[in-house]
Amino acid sequence: MNLAVLSDLPFWILIVPLIGFFLNGVVIPLASGGITKTKPMISGGIATLAMAVSFVLAVIAFTRLGGESGALQYTGFKWIDFGNLSVTLNLRIDRLSSLMTLIITGIGTLIHFYSISYMSHEKGVARFFAYLNLFCFAMLLLVLSDNLLFLFFGWEGVGLCSYLLISYWYEEESNADAARKAFLVNRIGDLGFVLGMCLLYVQLGTLSFTEMMALISPTTSVALLSLAAVFMFFAATGKSAQFPLYVWLPDAMAGPTPVSALIHAATMVTAGVYLFARMYFLFELSPELMTVVAYTGALTALLGGILALAQTDIKKVLAYSTVSQLGFMFLALGVGAYQTAVFHLMTHAFFKALLFLGAGSVIHGCDGEQDMRRMGGLAKAMPVTYVTMLLGSAAIVGLPIFSGFFSKDEILYMALGAPRGSWILFGAGLLAAFLTGVYTMRMLTQTFWGEAKAGIHGHESSWIMTLPLIVLALLATFGGFLGFPHEMGHWFGIEHSHLLSAWLAPVVQQVEIVTGSSPMPEIVVSILAVSIAIFGLVAGKTFLKNISFETSPVLKRLFVGQHFMDTFYSSCIVAPLYWISRRLVQTFESNVMNNIGGWIGVGSNWSGERLRLTQSGDIQLSMLSLMAGLAFVVGILIFWVAV
Amino acid sequence: MSQILSWIVLLPALTGLLILLLPKSLEAKSRQIAVIATLIVAALALWAAQAFDVNAADPLHFHIRTEWIPMLGIHYDLALDGMNLPLVLLTVLLTPLAFIGTWNQTSGDSTMQKRMSALVLIMETGALGTFLAQDLFLFYIFWEVILLPAYLLIGMYGGAERMKTTLQFFLYTFAGSILMLVGIAWLVHMQSQTTGHPDASFQALMNLKIPFASSQGPAGLFSTQGLLFAAFAAAFFIKAPLVPFHAWLPSTYRQAPTLVSIYLAAILSKMGTYGILKILIPMFPEAAHSFQPVLMSLAAFGIVYGALLAIVQTNFKTAVAYSSLSHVSYILLGLFSLKAEGMGGALLQMVNHGIAIAGLFMISGFLEKRRGSLELKDFGGWAPQTPVLATGFMVIVLSTVALPGSGGFVGEFAILIASFRVNGYITAVAATGMVLGAVYMLNLYQKTMFGRYVDDYVKKVADLDFREIFVLVVLGIFIVGIGITPQPFVAPSRTAIEDSAKRVSPNDALPERQAVPGQVSR
C-alpha cells in the first residue's frame, strides 16, 4: 500500500482529530447557523469518526512496529532557527508512543461515542466535541513529538482543553473557579517544565529525545542536569496530580463526566508518567531524586486513598482514587520500574475510564444526581451499568485475573524488591491497596445495593452509553494478561509471558530484580496483596458502610474537609500574594508613581515663584546684575584661564 | 518606486492634514478616507516586504539618502532593514485594524472623528518614520512627531482625569526626549571631531569608538559612553517603559480613548524597545554589557511587578495596562540578554505583544461600548450571549499567557532561553510571570465571560458585528500563524540581529552542537 496516509502515519494520526476540531469548531456552527443549534448526533458522529480513523491508523502503526524495534519518523519543518536556538518539529512513533497512541485513540473513540448520548440534552454540543477533539490532538502531539519542546506544546495544550472542558458549564461560577484552579496549578508545574527545558537546552544544545539520550550517559554527572530532572519532576507532579499539587484534580470533576473519564483519568493525568518513561535516562542520573519520587508516589497513594473514603460525591471518590492510583505509578517510577508504571498506566486507563463512564451512566440515570447518599438499590434499575461497574471495581481492587491485579502486584513487588525499594514503600503500597478496597466497596454499597432512596429511581442508559462500558469492561477484565508475570509464566511453561515488558524493552528501561534478592517471591506478594484487598472490601462492606463523616467533627476535619492543602495554599500563597499586590497598589503606585508628574509641576511652580522675585522690572537692577555677570566672566578669563 | 519609503512614511501625515482641511459637509467621510489611506500604506509596505531579500549584499533596502542639513551632517535617510521590517509591517497592519475595530466607538460628532483620524494618521507617520529612519537626527524628529498628536488626543477625547494624565504623559516622555537630544548632539559632535566631517547616520555612528571606563559598577556610568547610554536609555526606558519609569503608563492607557490606547500600547511602546535594539545596544556595547545585570534584574522585577498589580485591578483597562507593563518587561529581558536569540525573541515578542495588546484594548472597547463601563463588577456571564466575542477573547488571552501554539510562546521561550544563558536566577524570577500572567488573564476572562449575569442587561447584549469579527479574525490568524511557524517571521531579521549580537558580545560564539556522547559543555 503506497497511500500517502500510510507513509506519513504519525502526521495523519495527529492531524485527523484536528480536522475534527476544525469541523466541529468552525464549519458545523457556521453551517447550522450558530453553535447553539448544532445537533449532538452530527457533531458527535464527526468527532467520533475522527477518533476512530485515528485509532485505525494507530493500529496500523502498531502492526508496522511489531516487526522491528525501530520507529516511524515524520520529518516536519524547521520551527525556529535563530542565534543559538534551533528546533525542528518532527514526529516519531516508537513502541512507547505507539502504546500511548493506542490508549488515547482507543479509549478516546469509546468516550467520544459515549458522549453522543451523554451530552444529548445539551445545547451547543459542537463546542464540547470540538474541545474533546482538540484535547485528543494535543495529547497525541504530546506522545508523538520527538522533542521536549513539542511535548510541551501538547502538555500545555491538554491543560488548555482541560480548562475549557472543566468550565464547559460556565454559567456556574464554581465550575469556572475549578477550571481556573486546574489551569493555574498546572501552570505552576509548567514553570518547572520551562525552566527544566531551558536548562537542558543550554546544557545540551538540543531538545530531541534521541539526541539527548546520546549525550547523557549514566556516567555523565552534571549537577545541573539533576536540577533539570528536579524541575521536570515538579512539572510532572502538577500534571499528574501528585502531592503537593494534586489539589486541582478533585475540583476538576466539575466538568462533564466523559471529560473526567478521558482527561482526568485515562490520558492527561498520566502525561507525567509518560514523561518519566520517555526521559528515564535523565532521571536515572540522580537516584536521590528518584527515591524522593518513590516516596512522593507512596504518600500520594495513601493520601488519595484516605481522602476518597469520605467523599459523598461519586465522582470525587473516583477523583481521589485516581490521585491514589497515580501515586502507585510514581511509586513504580521512583524505584526504577518504568515498564511497570506504563503497565499500570494502561490498566488504570481501562478500569478508571470504565468506572468514570459507569458513574456517568449512574448520574445520567439519576437525572444529574451525584450525591451517593441519595442513591441506592440501583443494581436492578441499571443492570448493564451495575455489572460493568462491578468488573471495573474488581479490577481496581486487584482481584485475581482482573487487570489491576497484575499491574498493582508488579508495583508492590518492585517496591519491595528493587534496589531503591524498601519495606516502607511496600507497606505504604499495601495500605493504599487496602484503602482501595474500602472506598470501592463503600461506593458500590451506597450506589447499587441496599434500598432505593425516595425520589431517585434510575433508569438504564441507552446502548450508545452501555456499549463503551461493555468494551471497557472486557479490557479491564482481561487487559492484565498482557503483563502476565514471568515467574508465574514459567509455571505454565510460557516464555516471555510478560508481553508488555517484551514490547517496551527496546525503548523503556526496567530495573532488574536479581533472583533471590527480594525479601519474598512475587507469588507471596500477590497473595498478600489480594488478601489485604479482600480485607479492605470486607471492611468497606461492614464497617464503613454507614459511617457518616458529617457527624464527627474530627473526622470531618480530617476527611471531608479535604481542603487542608487548599487552605494551606490559599492562606500561605494566594492571600499573601494578593496582600502584597494590594499594598503595592495602595501605597507605592497610588502615592508615589501616580504623583511624580504632579510633583514635577509643583516643583516648577515653587521654583518659579522664587525666581520671579529677581525679575523686578527695575532696569538699574538688571544693569547691575549684567555688570556683575560680566565682571565674573572677565574675572574667570583673567585669573583662571591665564594661570 | 525608488521613493517608496517616503510614500509609506509621509502618506499618512499628508492624508491627515488633508482631512483637517475637509469642509464641514465632508467631515463624516473622514474615517473612510483615513482607512483607505492606511490601506494604501499597508499595500505599499507589503509590496516592499515581499521584495525584501534576506541574502542581499546591502542590508539596507529601498535606501533613500538626501542631504538635509549638511553643516550638521544630517540626512533624510530612510531604509528598510531586517530589524525594522517586522515593526513596519506591524504598524501598517494594525493602523487600519485599529480604525476598523473602534469604528463604532468613535461615533461622536463628525468634527471629533475628523480630528481623531487626522491625529492618528500623523502618529502613524511618526511611528513609521522612527522605525525606518537610518539617521539619528531624523529618528529624533519622527520620535517627537508622535508626541503632540498623542497629547492632543488624550487631552481632548480622554476620560475624566485626562488633564492630569496628559500632563504627566507629556512631561515624562518629553523629559526623556530632551536627554536623548543632548545625547545626539554630543554623539554627532564626537563623530565630527573624530572624522572631520559630521555624519549623523547610524552607519557612521556605529563605527565610533566611545571611551568607557572598563571597570564594572557605577564608575562606568560617568565615562563618556556611560553618560551617553544613560541619555538614550532615559528616552527609551520611559517610552517602553521599564520599571520604575512607568508612572505615566497606567493612567494614560486607561484615560486615552480606545483607538489611542491601542496605538500607544501596540506601537508607541515598541518605539522604545526598537530604540534599545537599534541604537542603545549596538552603539554602546560596553556600557550595555556593564549594566546588563541591573537592567535584567529590573526587567525581571518589572515582569513580576506588573503582573502583581494587574491581578488586583478592578478595572478592565487598568488591568490590561499593567499586563502590558509586565509583557514589555519580557521584551526588555530578551534585549538585555545581549544574545542573538534573546534579541530576536524580543523583536518577535514586540510584534506579538503589539498584536495581543491591540486585541485586548479592542476587546475593552467592545465591552465598554456594550456595557458603558469597564469596572469588572459590572460584568459576568457574557459567553452564552456573545460566543464570538468569547472565542476571540480566548484566543487573545492564550497569546497573552504565552500558550504554546500562540505567538506569545515563541518569543517568551526564545527570551527565556537567552536569559537563562546569562543568569538562571533572574530567569527563574522572570518565568514566574508565566503563572502570574495566567492568574490575571483568566481572572479577567472569567469575570467578564463566565459566571452569572450581574443584571438583566446581558440579555440585550449584541454579539460582535462584522467589522469587529473581521478585526479579531485577522489578529487571530497572526497569533496562531506566528505560534505554529515562527521561522518565516523571524528569518528576515536574523542576519541583522546576529550581526548586532556579535558586536555587543563578540566572545559569545555559538557553541558547536556536539554529537559526541558524554561531552557536555561546562
Added chain:
Amino acid sequence: MNSGTILHILSAYLFSMGLLALILRRNTIVMLMGIELMLNAVNLSFVTFARELSQLNGQVQVFFIITIAAAESAVGLSILINVYRNFGSIKTDRTTVLRS
C-alpha cells in the same frame, strides 16, 4: 607715563562714570547722558589706539559711533517724551507696568 597711557586711563574713568550714572541714577535723562558718556569714552579709546598703532581703522570707527550716538539720543529722547506724557514722570521706578 606717556600720553597714551594717560588717555587710556581717562577713557576707562569716563566709561566707569557713565556706567555708574546708568546704574545708580533713576532719572532717565541722566541715564541717557551716562550712555553718551560711555560712548565717548569708547571713542577716546579708539582714537588713542589708532594713534598708537598707526592705523586708521579706529578713527573710522569713531565716525560710525558718533553717528549712531546721535541717532540713539534722538530716538531715546523721543521715547522719553512719550513716557513723560503717559506716566507724568521720567523716573524709572514709576514705569512699572510690565511687573505683574
